[in-house]
Structures are given as C-alpha cells and as structure tokens.
Amino acid sequence: MYTFMAGIALLVVGYFTYGKIVERIFGVNEQRQTPAYSHSDGVDYLPMNKKKNMLIQLLNIAGVGPIFGPIMGALYGPVAFIWIVVGCIFAGAVHDYLTGMISIRNRGAHLPELAGKFLGNGMKHVVNAFAILLLLLVGTVFVTSPAALLHNLMDGAVGLGVILGAIFIYYLLATFLPIDKIIGKLYPAFGALLLISAVGVGVMLLVTGAPIPELTLTNMHPASAPIFPLLFLTISCGALSGFHATQTPIISRTTQNERHGRKIFYGMMIAEGVIAMIWAAAAMSLFQGPVGLNELLASGGPAAVVSEASGLLLGAIGGTLAVLGVIVLPITSGDTAFRSARMIIADYLKVPQKKLLNRIWIALPLFVVSFALTKIDFTILWRYFSWANQSTAVIALWVGAMYLFVAKKNYWIAMIPGIFMTMATMTYILNAGIGFGLSLNVSYIGAVIVTLAVIALFYRSAVKARANEMPIDLPMKDWEQAA
Structure with a gap:
C-alpha cells in the first residue's frame, strides 16, 4: 500500500515540479494569439475555457488504455508502478505538453504535418498513414471494449450488435458536428462519472486494506516474461501514449491562451497516470496474485477484471457506477479518435471542414473500415x-x-524518452510474433543498431535545420496565407 500511495504522491509532485521545468524550457508566450482565435471556423477552431478544455483533454486521452493496459501490466508485479510514475512524469506528460504546445504554435497542426516540418517531408506521408492506422485501431478497440462491458452489465439482455450500432451512431454524430455541440456539452457529465468511479475504486482499496503488493527487490517482478520491452508496450496510455499526439491538436485548436498548456496537456496526463495506478493496484491485490489475475484475464479479458473488481470494492450499485465510468473512458476517446482521423485526412488533402458534406465524405469510409475490424x-x-x-x-x-x-x-527532455522508446518499440516488433519473430537477443542487437542510426540521422538533420534557422513557429503574419 505504501508503494501505491507514494506513487500517487510522486505523480502530483511531478506536476508541480518537473511540469514547471518543462513549461519554462518551452517558453510560454501569453501575448501570442492562439489558433482558436486566429483560425476560427466555428467547427474545429473555436475558443473554449480552460476547465472545459482540461476535462475534454482528459476524456480524449483516457480511453481503456489507462485501465486495460495497467490491468494486464499488473501481471508483471509492482515494477508496473515504476513505469507508470516515471513514464508519466518524464515521458508521457512531456510528450503531451510538447505536442500540444508545438501544435498551438503551428496553427493547430496534427502530428503528420509536424513530422513533415521537423523530420522531413517524406515523414509527413509515413506518419499520416501511421496515424490513420492507429486511430482506426483505437476507434475499433474503443467500440468493442465498451460494447462488451455494457453487454455484460446488462447480462446479455441487449444484443452486442445493437450496442455496437448505438455506439457507432454516437461516434458519427460526434465526428461530424462542431466540437461544442456534443463533445463540449456531454463531457462534463461524463467527466463526473469518470472521476467518481476512479476515486471510488482508489478510496475503497485503501479503506478495505486491500493487499496491494509493495515494491521490494524480491517482489519487483514475479512474472516470467521479460520486462523489456513488453511492459513498456502493455502499459501505454497510463505512462506514455502516441494516441495522445493525435488528440492534443483537437484541444490546441480550442485553447484560449498558451499559459493554459501545462494544466491542459501536462496536468491531464498526470491525472491519467493516477487512474492507471488505481487500476494496476486493484488488479494486483484482488485476485490472489498473478496466477488468479491471469486466470480471470484468460476467461473474460480486462473487462471481466473491471467488473469483478468494481463489484468487490463498491457493491452492486457502486460497482455498476464504476463500470459505467470505465465505459465512458473508451467512448470519449473513440469519438475523438474518429474526429482526429477526419481532421488529419482533411488537412492532408487540404479540404476545408466548414461544410458538413466535406466532413461526411471523409469520415464515412473510416467507419466502414472500423466496422470490418x-x-x-x-x-x-x-x-x-x-x-x-x-x-x-x-x-x-x-x-x-x-x-x-x-x-x-x-532538447534532452524529449530525446531521452525518445531514445528509450525507440529501443523498446524496435525490440518488440523484431521479436514479436506479429512482427519479425526473431530471438530476443537478436532483437536487442537489431534495436540498438536502428536506435543508433536514428540518433545519427536526428543530429544530422537538427544541425542542418539550426544552421538554416528553420522557422519552428508559424509567424502570425502567415496565418492568413497558411489557412
């Protein structure tokens, strides 16, 4: 329990210390007009207040990732707490803050456009395809997982296909309509449900004296699977998530002032880390260790763990509310996943989004593919x-x-986690069955070679860009032309 409580405390301290350091390094300009005003279109670009932006950002980024990921990551034991806390403070929150603020400085640009500007035009096309693939996977995962939870909650009284259809209809409306019409109005209620469920589970873990394992040298990692790289991909959204880079531009287009950035981008990632800590602790403590947890995962997946843990800690009524809070998370990320995909494709094809018809013909094929997935x-x-x-x-x-x-x-605040995760993702894809299927030792060597090559390419490009005085921020006088 002490490890769990210390982790929560460190996340809060990290926001007030390292978060301020990152903000100071970036350099906020409170006088600079944000895209919400300079590029206003009444659909995607429009100013919303700080509290609403914070809540929408949290719900955008906190899908099933900070719940399902930590639940599966709990199989690795208390070492999962280390990755959630360290990853969230020094990687995930930095990632979210920089992508959000750089987007604000570049007319609310999405990641493919930023990658094209800073990493070369060829990367724009690669990242565009990659981002669309990711968002389709996210949208699909965030349709199936809440549908399964709702189906279980209602004891199968409503067919799974009907629930899937209802969620898809909501996603269609949230994707097509202006951001303040559905997302801006529903998210406050959704946010209250989310906070009640997460806080309720966390408080009851402490009140009931749940045997949350402590981090010790002998109890750090009971699982047989290697920690690196699997842990760092299993627990993603609760520590570091590229999905967030597709979501922050939604809010960069509605942020009123750059000084709000730390609370919106860095702070909401810390909040997601707290949610991840709570569900990792619940998974570790309620099912007689990794063996019991693994059996429950095998029989019903992470959704079964959520339902079982909520019922054990909060009873029938409280457990139902907690499950509803968990259902809210993927739904409020799935809708913005499709919205982001629509915006990225529109930016790539240079199709204005003020007309509803333009939004429809771009988004409909995404839903067709997602339904097939x-x-x-x-x-x-x-x-x-x-x-x-x-x-x-x-x-x-x-x-x-x-x-x-x-x-x-x-630049080291971004480069150090960048190097580490380059190693992790390359090791995984070289070793995994869904990738190249190489032995772990060969995968390590291959990942080191690729990572060193990436570092060399970075310095070659960065030195050249600095020498040529690359305009990293879009000058305000260029707004009209860029639009």
Missing part, C-alpha cells in the same frame, strides 16, 4: 494497437526534440 479478435487488435501506439509516441518525441534543438533549448 470489429470482427477481429480483441487480443490481436490490442497487440497491433500497442505497437502502433508507442511507435507514434516515438515519432512525436523526436518531433519535440527537433523543435527544442532548433530553438536552442534543452
């Missing part, structure tokens, strides 16, 4: 999602490092 087994989808998710985070961290290098600022 719902027929694939969830565990397979999750493996591809995990790798695509962390690979996107790697790209975003290198974009942040390039921005700071050219600006002659401390």
